[in-house]
Each structure stands twice: as structure tokens, then as C-alpha cells.
Amino acid sequence: MQIxxxxxxxxxxxxxxxxxxxxxxxxxxxxxxxxxxNQTCCGQMHLNTGYRDDALKLIRKFVDDYRDSEVxxxxxxxxxxxxxxxxxEAAKWGGDxxxxxEVEELAPRVFELSEFLVNKLGIDDVGAYYPHRVTYHPxxxxxxxxxxxxxxxKLLRNVRGMTLLELEGSEECCGxxxxxxxxxxxxxxxxxxxxxxxxxxxxxxxxTAGDNSCLLHIGGGLHRLRSGAGTVHLAEILASTxxxxxx
Amino acid sequence: xxxxxxxxxMLTRINRAVSGVEAPALPxxxxxxxxxxxxxxxxxxxxIEDYRASFVRVPAAEVMEAVxxxxxxxxxxxxxxxxxxDFLPSGLELLRDDxxxxxxxxxxxxAVVTGxxxxxxxxxxxxxDHAPDQGxxxxxxIPDLHICIIRAEQIVQSVLEGVQLxxxxxxxxxxxxxxxxxxxxxxxxxxxxxxxxxxxxxxxxVVDQIPVH
Amino acid sequence: xxxxxxxKPFPEAARDKVNQPxxxxxxxxxxxTIREKRLRAVGELPHxxxxxxxxxxxxxxxxxxxxxxxxxxxxxxKARGGQVHWARDAAEAREIVVRIxxxxxxxxxxxxxxxxxxxxxxxxxxxxxxxHAIETDLxxxxxxxxxxxxxxxxVPAIHRNRAEIQALxxxxxPGEGSLSDSPAELAGAARRxxxxxxxxxxxxxxxxxxxxxxxxxxCVVESEGNGRMCLTLPExxxxxxxxxxxxxxxxxxxxxxxxxxxxxTAERMNPYTSFWSGVTPGDGPQEFHLILLDNGRTEVLADAxxxxxxxxxxxxxxxxxxPVYERTGGHAYGSVYPGPIGAILTPQLLGMADKxxxxxxxxxxxxxxCFDACPVRxxxxxxxxYLRGEVTAEKGVTAEALAMKTVGxxxxxxxxxxxxxxxxxxxxxxxxxxxEITSLPGLLGGWTQSRDLKAVPPQSFREWWKExxxxxx
Numbered sequence: 001m002q003i004x005x006x007x008x009x010x011x012x013x014x015x016x017x018x019x020x021x022x023x024x025x026x027x028x029x030x031x032x033x034x035x036x037x038n039q040t041c042c043g044q045m046h047l048n049t050g051y052r053d054d055a056l057k058l059i060r061k062f063v064d065d066y067r068d069s070e071v072x073x074x075x076x077x078x079x080x081x082x083x084x085x086x087x088x089e090a091a092k093w094g095g096d097x098x099x100x101x102e103v104e105e106l107a108p109r110v111f112e113l114s115e116f117l118v119n120k121l122g123i124d125d126v127g128a129y130y131p132h133r134v135t136y137h138p139x140x141x142x143x144x145x146x147x148x149x150x151x152x153x154k155l156l157r158n159v160r161g162m163t164l165l166e167l168e169g170s171e172e173c174c175g176x177x178x179x180x181x182x183x184x185x186x187x188x189x190x191x192x193x194x195x196x197x198x199x200x201x202x203x204x205x206x207x208t209a210g211d212n213s214c215l216l217h218i219g220g221g222l223h224r225l226r227s228g229a230g231t232v233h234l235a236e237i238l239a240s241t242x243x244x245x246x247x
Numbered sequence: 248x249x250x251x252x253x254x255x256x257m258l259t260r261i262n263r264a265v266s267g268v269e270a271p272a273l274p275x276x277x278x279x280x281x282x283x284x285x286x287x288x289x290x291x292x293x294x295i296e297d298y299r300a301s302f303v304r305v306p307a308a309e310v311m312e313a314v315x316x317x318x319x320x321x322x323x324x325x326x327x328x329x330x331x332x333d334f335l336p337s338g339l340e341l342l343r344d345d346x347x348x349x350x351x352x353x354x355x356x357x358a359v360v361t362g363x364x365x366x367x368x369x370x371x372x373x374x375x376d377h378a379p380d381q382g383x384x385x386x387x388x389i390p391d392l393h394i395c396i397i398r399a400e401q402i403v404q405s406v407l408e409g410v411q412l413x414x415x416x417x418x419x420x421x422x423x424x425x426x427x428x429x430x431x432x433x434x435x436x437x438x439x440x441x442x443x444x445x446x447x448x449x450x451x452x453v454v455d456q457i458p459v460h
Numbered sequence: 461x462x463x464x465x466x467x468k469p470f471p472e473a474a475r476d477k478v479n480q481p482x483x484x485x486x487x488x489x490x491x492x493t494i495r496e497k498r499l500r501a502v503g504e505l506p507h508x509x510x511x512x513x514x515x516x517x518x519x520x521x522x523x524x525x526x527x528x529x530x531x532x533x534x535x536x537x538k539a540r541g542g543q544v545h546w547a548r549d550a551a552e553a554r555e556i557v558v559r560i561x562x563x564x565x566x567x568x569x570x571x572x573x574x575x576x577x578x579x580x581x582x583x584x585x586x587x588x589x590x591x592h593a594i595e596t597d598l599x600x601x602x603x604x605x606x607x608x609x610x611x612x613x614x615v616p617a618i619h620r621n622r623a624e625i626q627a628l629x630x631x632x633x634p635g636e637g638s639l640s641d642s643p644a645e646l647a648g649a650a651r652r653x654x655x656x657x658x659x660x661x662x663x664x665x666x667x668x669x670x671x672x673x674x675x676x677x678x679c680v681v682e683s684e685g686n687g688r689m690c691l692t693l694p695e696x697x698x699x700x701x702x703x704x705x706x707x708x709x710x711x712x713x714x715x716x717x718x719x720x721x722x723x724x725t726a727e728r729m730n731p732y733t734s735f736w737s738g739v740t741p742g743d744g745p746q747e748f749h750l751i752l753l754d755n756g757r758t759e760v761l762a763d764a765x766x767x768x769x770x771x772x773x774x775x776x777x778x779x780x781x782x783p784v785y786e787r788t789g790g791h792a793y794g795s796v797y798p799g800p801i802g803a804i805l806t807p808q809l810l811g812m813a814d815k816x817x818x819x820x821x822x823x824x825x826x827x828x829x830c831f832d833a834c835p836v837r838x839x840x841x842x843x844x845x846y847l848r849g850e851v852t853a854e855k856g857v858t859a860e861a862l863a864m865k866t867v868g869x870x871x872x873x874x875x876x877x878x879x880x881x882x883x884x885x886x887x888x889x890x891x892x893x894x895x896e897i898t899s900l901p902g903l904l905g906g907w908t909q910s911r912d913l914k915a916v917p918p919q920s921f922r923e924w925w926k927e928x929x930x931x932x933x
Contacts, residue, residue, distance in 0.1 A: 009871065012921040013881050014914060019921035035925045040871040046864055048826060050848030054868040061872065089842055093765065093849065144828035173783045177825025184823065185906030186475040190484070190787040191825070192910065220911030223896055254546040257754050259704070261527040264762035270524035271517045276715070277510035294728060347742065348692060350659040370721075370729035383743035384692045384734075388685065389659075406729075410714040417675050417710050420540055422736040422743060425717075427729035430685035434599035434615055435643040436622050437493055443598065443647050444654065445685025445732060 003033050004069040006062075006110075008076045008212075009041035015212045021239035021246045022075045022113060025126060028239075029117075036065050044082040047090055049179045056094045059087055063102050071120070072110045075213045075235045077142025080112040085145050091204075096146040112142055113235055114210055118151035124158055129242045134232075135204035137194035137195070137218065139211040140173050152210055152234055159237060169194065176217035196221040200229060208246075210234045251383045276407055279369070287404050288453065294371025298428025299441055300449035305412075307456045310334045310396060313359055317450035321357035325386050329379025330360060334396060337375045343384055353385055358392035359446075364423075366402045367409040373397065373451070374409055375424040376416035384424060393446040399455050418419060462609075463581040464551065464806055466794025466816040470823045473792040474784075483619060487789050490618050493778040497726035498833070505718070506730070514715045515883070516837040522673075522707050523761065529706045530752060531675040536676030540738025542748040550580035553753050557582060557698055558664060560749055561591050564696055566663045570654075572680060572687045573597035574667025575613060575752060575774060576700050578796040582665070593665065594657055596686035598650050605632045611790030611798065613776035614724055619789055640907040654686065664690035664745070668701035669733075669773070670716055671750075674709050677737045678750065681720060681730050684884040691734045697745035702753050704761075704770035716773060719835035723775040756809035765846045766808050772801055778830035778840060786825055793820060800830035804843045811845070812854040821847035878922055885916050 003026055007019045022066050026033050043058030063085065066072050084107045091100035117123050136156055142148045156164055175181065175191025195218060199207045207222070210217050212233050219231035236247035282290060288304070295302045305313045315336040318324065325342045326335065335341070342348065342356050354382045362380035363373045373395055387393055403409055413423060430445030439445065466473065479484060502508050522529050534544040547553035552795070561569060569586070571577065571593050581591045583604075595604040599617040603610050606628050609615030626641040633653045639645055669681045678699055680687045691697060707713060721730045731759040739748050760766050779785045779799030790798030794816060795806040803820040810817045821844045852861060872881035891897045898914040899905075907913060 005604050007921050009877070012877075013884070016917060016921040018920060020924060023925075034873075035922070037922060037926070038874040040874060040877045041513075043871075046868060048845055048848065049860075049864065050821075050845075050850075050851040050852035050855075051861065051864045051868070054864055057868060058871055076893045086842070086845065089765075089846070093846060139825035140825070140829075144832055147491045171829075173827035173829070175783070175825055177827070180822065182904055182906040183476060184471045184784075185909050186471070186478045187784050187823075188825065188906075189785050189910035191783050192477050216914060217911065220907070220913055223912040223914075224898075224910060240688055250545055253548045253552060256920070257758065258527045260758035261530070261703070261755070261761060263523055264758050264767075265526060268524045268767075273517050273521060274510070274514055277507035279505060279507055282841040297728075297729075302641070354659060362635055367729075371471060372729045375496050377740075377743060383740075384688070385744075387673070388688050388692055406718050407711075407714040410711055410717070414710050417672075417735065417737065420737050422734070422740050424688065425729070425733040425735075426731065427817055428731050430683065431731050432598045432647055432684045433725070434597070434617060435491055435601070435625055435646055437615065437618075438622075438643040440644045441885065442649040443684035443686070444596075444650055444658070444689055 001031055002070045003031050004065070004066055005033050005035050006039055006072050006074040006079070007035070008074055008079045010213055010216070011075060014207035014216065016235065017246065018075055018212055018233040021236040022231070024246070025235060025239040026073070029121065029123060029126060039065050042079045042082045044079060045178055047082070047086060052090060052093055055090055056096070059090055059103070060099060062130065063099065063106060066106060067102070069109060071116070073112045073113055074110070075118045075148055075210065075233060076111045076213070077139045077148065078213060080110055081145035083107060083110045083151060106185050112146055112210060114152040114155055114165055115146060115148040118154055124154040126155060126158070126238050128159040128238045129161050130159050130237045130240045130241055133163045133165055133204045134206045134207055134208055134237065135165040135167045135199055135202040136170070137167060137174065137207055137209040138170055139209050139214045142210050143171065155234070156208070162237070165204045167202055168198045174214050174218050176214050178213070181217060189192045192217060192221045196225060196227070201229055204229060206230055206232045208232050208234050208237055259275055264360060279405065282368070282404055287402060288399060291368035291371060291402050291453070293364060294368065295428070295451050298371055300428045300451060302451045302453070304453040304455065307454055310452060310454050311336050311340060313452045314394055314396070317452065318358055318392070321392055323355060323357045325353065325356040325359040325390055327361055327380055327382030330362060331380070334360065350385070350389070351387040354388040358394060359386050359390045360394045360396065361387055361394050363401065365398050365409050365412045367406055368402055368404050370406060370427060372409065372425050372427045375422070375426065376413050376421045378416070384422060387424065387444060391446055392448045392450070394450045394452060396452045396454060399453055402453070463579055464795050464797070466806070466820070468794060469816050469819040470792060471819060474788045474823070475796055477788045477792045483789055484787060486619060486621060487786055490615070491780045491786045497775060498723065498780065501722040501726040501728065505722070505793055511715055511718055512835055512837050513833055515719045516771060518707065518712050518715060519836055521765065523704065523770055524704065526706070526761065529708055530703060531672035533671055533676060533706050534553055536674065537738050537750050537834060540676050542676065542750055544740035544752045545749060547751055547753045547755070549755050553580045553700060553751055553755070557700070558585060558589050558591070558698065560698055561586065561663060562589070564663055568594065568661060569663040569665055570594050570596050570657055570661045570690050570694065571664065572682065572690045572761055573600045573616070574665070575796050576702055577665060577666045578610065580700070580753070580755065596654050596657070596690060598647060598684060601650055602628065609791065610796065612779060613774055613798070619791070621766055638734050658689040658693055660814065662694055663696040663698070664694040665816040666690055666699045668699050668705050669720070671706045671712055672710050672713060675737055677710065677735050679713070679733060681733045683725065683731045683918045685732055688732055688734055691736065691745045692931065694745055694832060696747045698749045698751065700751045700753055703757055720773050720775055723777040723833070723835040728826060759811070759855040760808045763808070766804070768838050769804050769843060771806060771838055772805065773836060775835055777833040781829040781833045783827060783829070784825065793823070800824060800839070800840045801887055804840055804847060805846060810848045818851045818854065821851060833840050867890045874922065878920065881916065885918070888916055
């Protein structure tokens with residue numbers, strides 16, 4: 001399958017290791033990965049903060065960049081959710097019928113990484129090795145918008161050498177919410193405090209998730225606490241083997 | 248301020264707001280798994296007891312004994328005009344609502360015994376349509392103990408069936424009271440307290456077969 | 461707080477609440493308890509999702525023909541001896557109630573919990589005319605006696621613990637003074653206090669959960685029996701309903717009687733529901749008034765995205781699952797409609813120009829738990845995002861808008877983005893300590909209040925990819 005990798009702006013800028021891991025993983029599974037260098041951002045921050053016109057420009061750009069793709073895979077639940085769930089709404093709000101048609105046509109070919117592996121490729125053991133204590137935070141948009149279900153857990157359970165620890169209150173939001181964390185810092189911090197406490201209670205070395213935006217938030221909280229626990233994107237765990245440790 | 252003016256303006260605003268909006272077609276009412284009659288009765292009992300109301304199931308010949316036991320010594324008992332007289336034990340001070348009792352008069356009653364229109368097993372709900380065997384609404388509201396006699400064949404499984412069965416009463420202008428257990432509140436620290444303003448005790452007597460009177 | 465109007469922007473009001481440990485602990489206990497109970501109640505019905513879809517469609521169908529439904533309701537209520545009043549706004553609705561009370565020369569009336577009456581600030585308006593409205597729902601009574609405001613749709617006094625209620629009742633209820641803090645004993649005191657009122661008060665005011673156009677039937681869903689008392693014993697009854705509460709046919713009610721109790725109190729069915737159509741001769745109030753209230757609802761109805769908000773059946777499931785509500789409580793929302801539903805309903809009813817209400821669509825991390833819990837499938841996160849757009853459009857050019865434009869420009873092509881990243885790496889220099897940023901200036905300072913920020917690494921993914929491509933050639 002010809003996979004177009006949409007790396008997402010935050011991974012591109014802040015988490016290049018996640019992108020590298022995604023490429024390594026997909027290629028190890030025999031897939032061909034392309035990277036369209038004109039890509040930038042899905043427009044989520046703009047739309048969610050209320051800047052519809054700015055978002056629409058980025059949405060049109062995404063459609064231009066991926067119109068002819070067989071599949072578009074992204075290591076981010078919230079960006080995939082943006083494309084699948086909110087692109088059509090944004091097109092309606094903007095009164096752009098042509099765009100609506102195009103995004104509805106494109107949306108079914110857009111996948112978050114774990115659902116792509118498990119549901120589209122039918123793989124739940126990627127041959128990874130990661131000898132650490134890990135706990136998993138299911139991110140809100142992957143869980144409630146994309147409905148990836150237990151796809152990430154299936155993948156994680158098959159990682160050799162790893163101890164997967166159950167996270168209390170796992171389904172509760174970490175409090176990131178994009179600009180929510182800046183505009184409502186007190187509530188966001190209160191949510192984060194509960195999340196980091198639950199993570200530390202598991203005794204895990206690492207908290208993983210399918211979205212680096214949430215992990216940036218959780219990781220920032222864990223770092224501030226000088227807790228010793230850290231965050232690693234799911235792709236980096238799945239890309240790791242005995243020969244090559246990614247994270 | 249004029250009611251007609253407000254009415255016209257609101258209707259105009261509404262018509263402008265939804266002009267061109269199509270009503271969606273309603274999907275079929277989803278149905279759960281159907282239970283056999285006996286299983287349904289067990290379900291009803293389970294639900295009633297879950298509300299911490301009391302439940303007994305008796306053959307027709309034993310209704311009177313069941314009512315007597317449920318009264319637990321209460322003597323001043325309200326009785327709607329249409330209630331089957333065979334259901335009532337002797338030795339009671341019966342209060343008939345004919346002519347209608349005052350609120351204070353109703354407040355003097357210790358218990359009320361009624362029938363019902365229909366009951367729903369899935370939710371443990373009794374529906375009163377205030378027919379003559381149930382009386383007007385205040386009768387089943389003011390006394391502290393409500394004993395409700397339900398014929399087994401009045402029990403249906405789903406909320407939808409219950410709603411359908413009382414449609415004729417509603418169309419005829421009758422009020423309805425749906426009762427699911429005794430009155431309750433969880434307003435203080437979410438601690439459930441049974442018995443606030445409505446009858447604090449509800450006793451359900453299910454009768455398997457009823458003689459034709 | 462009064463009625464719909466928040467006194468402060470949400471972030472500010474939330475800050476005050478988040479930092480109260482006792483309140484946080486109360487809220488956490490309550491929301492988690494109801495959450496788990498609701499999951500059990502809902503899990504019992506394998507066809508729950510289909511019921512939600514039916515509930516959604518039933519409400520949408522009624523809203524699509526709302527004027528027909530209201531006219532039909534008016535006709536059937538009148539045919540059964542009731543009177544119907546139309547109120548464009550809160551002031552008109554209040555005035556109608558006051559006039560009815562004055563016509564009957566009452567100086568006291570009893571009330572069933574009604575958020576709609578709180579929305580129109582009815583009690584204060586009655587008080588000004590010398591008419592005392594007695595709240596009869598236990599929680600509303602607690603709120604009223606303590607001169608407080610409700611903090612939850614379903615359990616309005618959830619922010620008060622038993623010790624506070626014990627002190628309040630001992631002080632305020634006539635003849636009490638030695639009550640313990642047992643909830644049963646406190647509820648018993650409320651029963652004693654209200655019993656006499658129920659039996660002797662001439663007029664009552666209620667809200668409406670549903671109304672059926674075809675039969676003129678109005679319904680109130682409750683638990684304590686105070687509703688039945690108010691709806692049955694007085695001579696005069698006034699019920700106030702938002703226009704969106706109307707359904708077409710009697711059978712349309714069934715699905716809501718399945719959806720509401722399980723979503724609200726997490727029970728299979730609530731203890732009591734009363735249905736009445738106009739006036740029933742010889743049974744209950746012989747004078748019945750139904751007030752149909754607009755108060756901004758037709759504006760909401762006119763908005764294709766916002767319209768779904770009017771499906772709301774006031775169950776409060778969205779409050780109980782909301783991580784933001786759990787930490788702030790209802791008062792932070794500054795409106796009688798708190799939580800996620802309030803965050804979309806309040807600003808729509810007031811309009812986006814309201815400086816405090818227009819911060820409410822921001823009161824969400826968009827986690828989506830509210831949509832999953834909503835029995836009538838209001839896509840609250842989507843409406844929140846939509847309303848944020850309405851708010852920025854209303855505000856026009858701001859520093860934030862300019863920043864967004866700048867970012868948007870940087871994102872308009874791959875090479876511009878690459879250039880921006882290089883600049884960011886240089887720009888962050890003075891802020892970075894050991895690979896992390898611990899203090900940010902200006903708008904972004906909220907982040908570093910309690911978190912560090914990872915610094916931009918030396919090589920971006922696109923630079924790595926380019927290098928790799930060149931290496932493989």
C-alpha cells in the first residue's frame with residue numbers, strides 16, 4: 001500500500017523521533033511511505049480556537065496535498081479526528097459545498113496510526129521489543145471521535161519485554177485541549193494534576209499515548225514534578241526492536 | 248404587553264428560524280429482548296424490591312389477607328369508589344372520597360388501597376390513570392402508605408407498551424401518575440432517603456387471577 | 461449569579477473554585493458516583509444507542525415544525541380548560557405569573573424545582589411584589605434558605621455537605637433546633653415544614669419536562685413527591701415551559717421516559733411522574749395556566765448548528781461526566797445552566813456579545829465525554845467549536861487573531877513552515893534550560909504555571925526526511 005505520511009506540525013517541529021519511528025515501523029511492515037514536503041498543519045488549533053477562515057485555508061491545503069492519496073496515515077488521534085469529523089463541519093460552516101464534497105470523499109482514507117495497523121492492515125503484533133514498565137493513556141479524540149477502541153492496547157500487549165500497567169481514570173482527559181490549557185490554565189492544571197498522580201501511582205517509567213500534543217502536556221507536568229517518569233509516543237515503542245531502541 | 252402580540256411575534260420568529268428545515272423520519276422504536284410472562288413478573292418483583300418497596304404475589308382468594316398484612320395495623324384507610332370490596336379486610340375505618348374529602352380529611356388517613364391502569368416490569372413502574380378504582384390524584388398522595396393491587400395481566404414489559412396502553416385515558420383527558428417505588432431524595436450528599444413528601448411506603452400486591460364480580 | 465447572566469468570565473470564576481479543596485472533593489465524589497451509576501443504568505439496555513437516535517430524531521422532528529406544535533398544544537390545552545400565555549422574554553413571563561398571583565390575592569406560593577423559573581429570575585420578581593415563593597424540592601429549599609444559587613441541574617445543593625445543611629435547618633426551620641446531620645432526619649424536617657404549606661397554599665408554580673401537542677398533556681418528572689403535592693393540591697397552577705419542550709404525539713413521550721431517568725438520576729425510572737391535560741374536573745387545580753417561553757430560544761433555533769442545543773432534556777448527564785465541571789462546580793459557569801450544556805446554551809441565549817457568557821464556549825478541553833453521555837445526542841464539542849468561531853467573529857481583530865493569522869501564514873506552505881521552525885529555534889534560545897522551557901511570557905504564561913515545555917529540537921522531521929532522501933539517492 002502506498003502510504004502518505006501526514007506527520008502533523010507538532011511532531012514535525014517538536015517530536016521528529018515520533019515521525020522517524022512511524023516511518024521505520026511502517027517500512028518494517030513492508031509498506032511504502034511517502035512524505036509530501038508541502039504539508040504543514042491540519043488546522044485544528046485554528047478551528048478549535050475559533051478562527052474558522054484561517055482553518056479553512058489549511059483545510060483546503062490539506063485537501064490539495066492529499067486529494068490523490070491512497071491512504072493518509074498520521075501518528076495523531078486528534079489530527080485524524082479533525083480531518084474525519086470536523087473538516088465536513090468546517091466546510092458547512094464556511095458554506096463551501098465543493099470543499100464539503102471533497103473532504104467527505106477524502107475522510108475515509110485518513111487514519112490514525114494504531115487503527116491503521118490493526119483495523120486496516122490487520123496487524124496487532126508488530127514485532128516490537130521494549131523492556132520497560134509502561135502505562136497507556138487513551139487520548140480523547142482517538143477514543144471518542146475516531147473510536148479506535150482497543151487497537152492501541154492490542155498492539156501494546158504484543159510488545160515483548162514490556163510490562164503494561166493499568167492506569168486509573170485512564171479515560172479522563174489530561175486537560176490539554178489545545179488553547180484550553182492556556183486560556184483556562186487553572187482548570188487544565190487541576191486535570192493534569194490528577195492525570196500525573198494516576199500515572200505515578202502505576203509505578204510506570206513511561207506513559208505512552210497516540211498523540212504527542214497530550215504527551216507534551218502530560219510530559220510537561222511530569223517534568224515539572226521532577227518525577228523521573230516520562231512520556232513516549234506509541235509509535236516509538238512499536239518501532240523499537242531488540243536491535244534498535246527508538247525511545 | 249399583549250398575549251396576542253407576543254404569540255404572533257414568537258410564531259413569526261419560529262417560522263423564520265426553521266424555514267426550509269425538514270423533519271427527519273423517525274426510526275422504529277427499538278425493542279429489547281422479550282420475556283415470557285413468568286420472567287416478566289419476576290423482573291417486576293425485582294425492580295419493585297430494588298426500590299425498597301414491598302412486593303407480594305397472591306392468588307385472588309388471598310388478596311384480602313395480603314392487604315391486611317400490608318396495612319400493618321393501619322385502620323383509617325382511604326378507599327376509592329371503584330375498588331373491589333372483596334379486597335378489604337373487615338374492622339377498618341373506611342374513608343370514602345364521596346363527597347370529596349378536604350385536604351385535612353385526606354391527611355387524617357393512614358393508608359390508601361387502590362388498583363392501577365398498567366404496570367411496567369422493566370422499570371418497576373405503576374401507572375395510575377385515576378379511574379374509579381384509583382380515585383383522584385390526592386388520594387394516593389397524602390396518606391403515608393399506598394397499597395396498590397395489580398392484576399398480573401396488567402403488567403407489561405416495556406415503557407412503550409405502558410405508554411400505549413394508557414393512551415386512551417390520556418386522550419379522554421385523564422391525568423396520570425407514574426409511580427416507581429416510594430418517594431425518595433438523594434439531595435444531601437447523594438445519600439438516598441426513602442420517604443419524603445409522597446407516601447413513604449409502597450406495597451405492591453400482584454394478583455394472579457381475579458374473580459369476575 | 462442571577463438567572464442566565466454570568467458575573468465574571470469563566471477562567472476567572474473557575475480559578476476561585478478550583479482552589480477550594482473541600483469543594484473539589486465534594487464534586488469529585490458526587491460526579492464519580494453518578495457516573496458509575498449511570499453506566500450501570502444505561503448498560504442494562506442493549507438498545508441504548510438506538511434509543512438515543514430515536515430521542516434525537518423525535519426532538520428534531522418536533523423542532524422542525526415548532527410553530528405547528530405550539531399552536532396544536534395551545535388548542536388542546538384550551539380545549540381542556542387550561543389557559544395559554546406566550547412570553548417573548550423573561551420579563552413578560554414574570555409579569556404573567558405576577559398578574560395571576562395578584563388576581564388571586566396570594567402572598568405566598570409553592571414551587572416545584574424549575575430551572576426555567578430560575579432562568580427568568582421569578583422568585584425575586586415575586587418577592588418585589590410581596591409574594592413569597594417557597595421552593596419545595598429539598599435541594600432547592602436548602603439553596604433558598606441559605607440565600608445561595610443552585611450549582612447542578614439535578615442536585616442543586618451538591619456543593620453543600622450534611623453539616624452545613626444541619627446548621628441551616630436548625631437555624632431556619634420553625635420548631636427545629638436539635639436535628640442531627642443524618643440525611644434521613646434532615647429530609648424529615650423538610651417534610652414537616654412543607655406538609656402544612658402543601659395542604660394550605662392556594663397557588664403553585666412548576667416547570668415542564670415535556671408537553672404533548674396532540675393531547676395538551678404536560679408532564680413533570682420528580683422524585684420526592686413535592687411535585688405531585690404542588691401539581692395536585694393547590695387551586696391554581698402555573699407551569700412555565702421553554703417552547704422547545706413540546707412533542708407531537710402521546711407516544712413520542714415513551715422514548716424520553718426511558719432516556720431521561722437513566723441519564724439523570726441513573727435510575728430505571730424516577731419515583732414520580734405527573735401528567736395532566738388542562739383541568740380535570742374534580743381532580744387537582746381547577747385553574748391551570750401554561751406559559752410558553754421564548755427568551756432567546758428562537759434565536760438558537762435559527763442557527764443550523766446551534767439548534768441541536770434545544771433537544772436538551774435537562775438530564776445533567778453531561779455535567780457529571782465533564783472533567784471541567786468536576787473541578788469547578790456549577791457556580792463557575794455563572795448561569796442557571798452549568799456544565800457543558802450551559803457552556804453552549806447560556807451564550808446562545810444571551811448572544812455572543814455578552815463579555816462573560818462568551819467565555820463559556822472556551823470552558824472545555826473538547827474531550828467529548830459529554831456527547832457520549834447525552835441521551836439526545838447533542839454534539840456539544842462540535843457546538844462549542846462552532847460557538848468559539850462565533851465569538852471570535854464578534855470580537856473582530858485582537859492580538860490573538862493576529863497571532864493566529866501569523867501562524868496561519870507560516871503554515872501556508874511547507875517551506876514557510878520550515879523557515880518558521882528555524883526562527884523558533886533561534887527565538888527560544890534564552891528561554892531554554894536543559895532542553896525544557898519553564899517560564900513563558902504573555903499569552904502563553906498559563907502553560908508554564910504548572911508545566912514545563914519541551915524545547916524545539918535541533919532537527920525537524922522534514923529536515924531529517926530531506927537528509928534521508930538525499931542520502932538514499
